Amino acid sequence: MDNRREQVVNAVARVVIAAPHSGSGKTTITVGLVAALARRGYNIQPFKVGPDYIDPTYHTLAAGRACRNLDSWMLPDDRWREVFERTTHDADAAVIEGVMGLYDGAGYEAETGSTAEIAKQLGAPVIIVIDASRMARSAGAVALGLTMFDPKLQISGFIVNCVGSESHGRGVAAAIEAATGKHCFGWVPRDAALAVPERRLGLLPAGKLEESQAFINAACAAVEKHIDIDALLPDIRSAPPISPAKHPRQSRAQDRDGVVIAVARDEAFSFIYPENLELLEEAGAHLAFFSPLRDRALPADTKGIILSGGFPEAYAPVLSTNVAIHTLLKTAHAQGLPIFAECGGLMYLTQAIRETNGVTWPMAGLLPGTSVMTARLTLGYRLAEAAIDGPLLAAGERVRGHEFHYSIWEDQPPDLSPAFLLHPPHGGATPIQPEGASLGSLWATYIHTHFLNAPCMAARFVAACRAVG
16 A cells, blocks of 8 residues: 555545535546555545435446435434444545535535535545536635635535637636635546436436446546646645534444344445434344345244335336236235335335327236326425324334325225325425325335344334234
């Protein structure tokens, strides 16, 4: 290891990569920086601000260690801070990708849930990515506004993205430096190879390893060629010590003889926070992963099932043919095994998934109705109250979560009991809305939940599985 490692070795060395708005190139720059530092021999812990399952898959591949989410709306401060502390204790530095625009969060009047809030609480320097594809000198005005909006935020410098030529990049960088007095660490040209791999209705998680690795390699090469990494290293290690979380999570060793919970995990089902799995294990679960795409049997001694979110619609033809798993899921439900299905899991358990072109694929059929794909994205934070006693919450208990899906659930029977009652997440007079379904031991919802927001969910689910006998 050369002496450059000494510049970044610090238990809490850290940097935040932010932008004025979504689509500026935060993910590309972050992935490229993480990969470049990892290839220099640094042990980098990646993070993503906010409720995101997709960007973290690329960060994980680039770093060689699991990316974690930092969400100050879904989680109390001590809990997301504890996630940061727990996962950086053996890292040289943390690289944190922001969410949306730098100051965008859960609402319009406060910073809760924003990249700026996370950066301030962590005392982390911020590097802002400016998309210059449609700007020249005006980039300086944008950069100046971002630096002046909140004087408490430590903005370290800028990276210019999507420049059309060397002279364009040099000129935009000069305008930013003249306006702000902050350093510009480089500029990255427009390049189709630097676009995050996409699918027809949104970003696709890094499931296709070859395609994903090609993107990571391209991002890494661009950062190494166009960004002054050596100038960045002192900024990364300049972050001051931060106070620890006041009430760190007290974990216990996994019970090797714990109750078996089958967790769907493959290309179609991959959206679950790592902390959810950790809390289940700490509550006494033995997690056994299976693939609804390929497996023809559930794990041995299964006492509960989790069908996490993902993109079942992208794999609907294959999912529809695995009738063996459909039958086993119906049998498990009839036997009273607790089943928790989130978003993509809910879609999979309906009678069918209908594509936008009208093609319909039969699914597992535990829930009545059809999951119908649309061009409209449902997105946002949710404050959910359990509508009925279930395998995760007792009636009246609340949890914070979020939605991200392009489907709607049609033809639900009017007498189907909802899983949740949704309250306005930021107050207001919006009527309470029923959501999801509670059908015997099955709890299905479009809401993605983070168990650290309500740790009782993990303990209750494990207890319900153990009660099956």
